[in-house]
Each structure stands twice: as structure tokens, then as C-alpha cells.
Amino acid sequence: MLRSFRSNAFGLLIPGACTIRGRHLPVSSLEGTVGFTRLTSARALFSATHLLWRRQHGPTNVLFQLDALPPNLQREFHKDENAVNLTYLVDLPSSKIASSHEDSSDGTTKSDTKSPVIKVLPTWAHIVTWCCATCGCQWSARPVDRTDPQVAAFYSCPRCAARTAKKHCSDTPLAVSPSTPSFPPGRRFAEAFPLLAAQWDACRNSVIHNKVLFESVADVPLPCATIVWWSCPHCGEPWRESVNSRVQRLVQQQQKHSSNGNVKSNNTCIPLCPSCEDRGLSLTVPKDGNEGSKEKSSSERRSKKKGNQNSELKRFLKDSPLLLAEAQLQPHEDPGTIALRSNKLVCWKCRRCTYEFVASVADRFLRYKRCPQCTGEKRTPLNLLSIQRPDVLREIARTVVRGKLLKMTVHDDTVVPFVCRSCLSIYRMPIRLRCLLPEGATACSKCMWSRSKFTREVVSVGKGQKGAPFRSPPKKKRGRDSYAVVDNELHLRDTDLMN
Numbered sequence: 001m002l003r004s005f006r007s008n009a010f011g012l013l014i015p016g017a018c019t020i021r022g023r024h025l026p027v028s029s030l031e032g033t034v035g036f037t038r039l040t041s042a043r044a045l046f047s048a049t050h051l052l053w054r055r056q057h058g059p060t061n062v063l064f065q066l067d068a069l070p071p072n073l074q075r076e077f078h079k080d081e082n083a084v085n086l087t088y089l090v091d092l093p094s095s096k097i098a099s100s101h102e103d104s105s106d107g108t109t110k111s112d113t114k115s116p117v118i119k120v121l122p123t124w125a126h127i128v129t130w131c132c133a134t135c136g137c138q139w140s141a142r143p144v145d146r147t148d149p150q151v152a153a154f155y156s157c158p159r160c161a162a163r164t165a166k167k168h169c170s171d172t173p174l175a176v177s178p179s180t181p182s183f184p185p186g187r188r189f190a191e192a193f194p195l196l197a198a199q200w201d202a203c204r205n206s207v208i209h210n211k212v213l214f215e216s217v218a219d220v221p222l223p224c225a226t227i228v229w230w231s232c233p234h235c236g237e238p239w240r241e242s243v244n245s246r247v248q249r250l251v252q253q254q255q256k257h258s259s260n261g262n263v264k265s266n267n268t269c270i271p272l273c274p275s276c277e278d279r280g281l282s283l284t285v286p287k288d289g290n291e292g293s294k295e296k297s298s299s300e301r302r303s304k305k306k307g308n309q310n311s312e313l314k315r316f317l318k319d320s321p322l323l324l325a326e327a328q329l330q331p332h333e334d335p336g337t338i339a340l341r342s343n344k345l346v347c348w349k350c351r352r353c354t355y356e357f358v359a360s361v362a363d364r365f366l367r368y369k370r371c372p373q374c375t376g377e378k379r380t381p382l383n384l385l386s387i388q389r390p391d392v393l394r395e396i397a398r399t400v401v402r403g404k405l406l407k408m409t410v411h412d413d414t415v416v417p418f419v420c421r422s423c424l425s426i427y428r429m430p431i432r433l434r435c436l437l438p439e440g441a442t443a444c445s446k447c448m449w450s451r452s453k454f455t456r457e458v459v460s461v462g463k464g465q466k467g468a469p470f471r472s473p474p475k476k477k478r479g480r481d482s483y484a485v486v487d488n489e490l491h492l493r494d495t496d497l498m499n
Helices: 034-056 071-076 079-085 158-171 243-259 274-278 298-305 321-326 361-365 390-395 402-407 431-436 445-464 480-493
Strands: 002-007 013-020 023-026 063-065 116-119 128-131 138-141 227-231 238-242 267-270 283-286 345-349 356-360 415-419 426-430
Touching: 063 079, 071 128, 079 128, 238 243, 238 274, 321 361, 356 361, 390 431, 426 431
Parallel strands: 063 116
Antiparallel strands: 002 013, 013 023, 128 138, 227 238, 267 283, 345 356, 415 426
16 A cells, blocks of 8 residues: 655645555545545544644734625624634635735735635524624524524624623512512523423424524523424423514513512412413413413413302313214324314214214314214215115105205205195105104195194094994095096196105
8 A cells, every 4th residue: 555645835745545455545535445544534633733843933924704704793893813714715616816916004015925715604603603782792602603693693792792691680670570480691592591491392393394593491591582393281282483482472471470469479380372362261270380280370360269069061072971982093082181172183983873973072072973873964975965865755745856866965965845645645754754754654735734634533433432443434446537537637736746
């Protein structure tokens, strides 16, 4: 194996490439092997020596092009420190050499003074030194973090930010009020609001597609306008909301809690999701952190004040035994956390026809939505009129369209004309009421009146002759003449009534 060396600007020889079995390979392709461990150590030693030499000989003549940065970052950019710390960027191919001469302070130009120019971009991931124009504090941060509006406040001057936080905490009436806890003046979200930090949904916030820039809740600054995922401690449902919005809602909730006369209370309000708060739910825990002794919600306290201590208010699915018997819940779903007024979609199984359908809990509880098969909303073989009641279908007049009859169900409220098979009279009735009568029973008003008249005659005859049994008169057989008369009368009425 043969090695080739190249000399740098200081006259030192560093390995540049090597030849193995006739193949010319660069050093960069072999740095991962065990044989080049010494080479990596040599490069690290050379970089440290080069940086020490630069610091001893003062700042190099490096120019920075800051046109891409905002004006405030251009003023805070420390050119002297960055000229020493960012010397490794000079050897990169992206750096340029200034062809123009530098102007001196007295107006003269220095000839033959060419300096490398480094263009600083807002998307840089290199660590840059900054100097505050107000207090002179120096700190390090990446330009990509300082130009990001979501985390720019966290990477600003730490000394000025600490003063602003202390002043804000002293001027805020929440810190003076004994009803609300005094938050620490730190700039971390997890330190200032631990109750909100406990609701951080780490699983969804770690997904790259959700575009959450923080690795954990400990890295979230204040203020922060980033929209992140949260998990409700009561119902367990996730939702998206910005950090500033959650902090503002918590502060307003604490102010409302203190204004209700709970100044001397040793309980702390637990913030919930907007859906639970809209339903009037509010949970409190003691300040000692014992979550096992949770107080009841505000809605239950109102019911006790009204004197309804014996009757419990139905708020969750477990409180309604009829709906709970039809609900087909998943193994991970708890009926004690599903509110009856929520829009959560649940699979239901009708207790009458065992038909399965999907509907929200609010539709079943508030709007009394029933099984679509039992109400005729969904046409199935178990509710079609042509399948379940063919006897009723034969009595419908022929004036009704055949295709419409095939789509009707036994629960349809459409009023259609019927033709009685006994007296051939026409009557109108809803299909649902006609299907309520059993098979063989008549719904014709004329036949019912005739039968009632016959019944009255039987009763009157029975009262007059108590000893002898009653015998119904024999029915007269219809002849051909009578059939012709009835057929002629039917054709005179309507020729298309009979099926």
C-alpha cells in the first residue's frame, strides 16, 4: 500500500490518498476502516493545532457577507470571534476570494490584499458567536435557530431574556395573588407549567410529518407559537393546539377559579381538552400531588346544589344501560370516558334485528337516532315489503308504480290505495299501519263495518234465544250473473285498480 501526501498552507504534510493493489483510493473512502484510525487522530490533532495557531496570531483577514440575515442579526454577528472559529469554512469550495481591495479608514486602498469571503445564510447549521448590542453578552447559536420564528425567542440573548422574564413575573398580578401558584422565572415550558407538560403527546410529536421541531417537552421555550399535539388526561383524545394558546387558557382558568371564591382552597385545576371544557368538565387535585383524591366535576356539584343528590346526571356512556347494551366497543375503549354528548363514532348493534351500524354517541343520545333497518332508512331483505309482506303488496292498486313498490319497506309511511279482496272496495292507508295487522286480517272499513253489524245481530239474537244455540245463516253462492255484475261495476269505477 502506497500513500501520497499533500502540503497545506503551513508546510505540513498530511495524507491525501493511497494506492492499494493498483487502485488509487482517497483517504476519505478509507477512514471508516481500522487501519486508518491513526489517520483520524492525526487530523483531529492537526485541526486543534491549526485553531491554536489562529488564536495566537489574532483574527484572520476573513470577510463575512451578511446580506441574507435580518438587520438585527447583522448587528449582533461577532465578526472577530467568528473569523477565528469559522476558519474551517475557508477551505470549502463554497467560499469565495474577494477580488476588490479593502478600503482603509483614511480613504486609501491596500493593494494586493485578497481576503476570503464567507456568505452567511439563514439556513446555516454551523454554530456562530453572537454579541448583544444592548448588554454586550456573548453566546453561541445557529443561524437557522435564530431565524426560525417559532424558536427565535429561545436563542436570543440569555441575559436580556432573563431580565425580561423576571420583570414580567414581578409585574404580573398572578404572581402576587395568593390564589394562583407563582411560576418560576425560567424560560422552559416544562419548568413553568408542569401540568401542561404532562399532557405532551410524545408519540405524535415525534413523527416527522407533524413538523414538531422539539425532541422532547424539555426543549420547548417560552413563548412558543408552535402547534403541537396534546393528550387529554380525562377522555384520552388527542388534539392540536399551540403552546401559547394552552398557556393562555390555563391562566384564564386559574383566574376564574380564584374569582369564584376558591382563594383559600388547596386544590389545583387540571387543564383539559377543549371538548371536555365545552361540556363543563373540570377536575381538581390537591396541591400535594395526590391525584387519587380527585374532586367531582362542576356539573355534579351543581346538581347537588339543586337538590338532585339521589338522581345522577347521565354524562357518560356507562350511565345509559340501553345504549351501553347496543354499543360495540373496542378493547381499548372505556365507556366511563366516552361522553354522551361527544361526536365520537361508535359501532352499534340493534337489540331487535341485530343490524350493525355506525353513528355518533350524540346522535343516539340527543337526537334519538334509531337503527336504520328498523326505521326503514336502510333497505335490506329483512324490511322490504315485497319480501316480508307479499299479501299486502297484492292488495295495493295497480296505479302505483311497480318500481316504487319494490323499494318500499314495511316501515314506510307513504299512503297508497288498497283494493279489498272481499268486497272490492278501495281504501287508503299508510303502509306501516297496514303491515301492523297480521296476515289474513282485513283493513277495509266496509268489511269491518259489515262484520261489526253481523256481530251485533248475533248478540241480539243470542239474547232473545238463550236456550237454542245460534247458527250462522248459510252463505249465498255467487252465480255467473252476479260475477258479471260485479265485474261490470268494477270496470265502471276504475279499470286499473285490480292487480
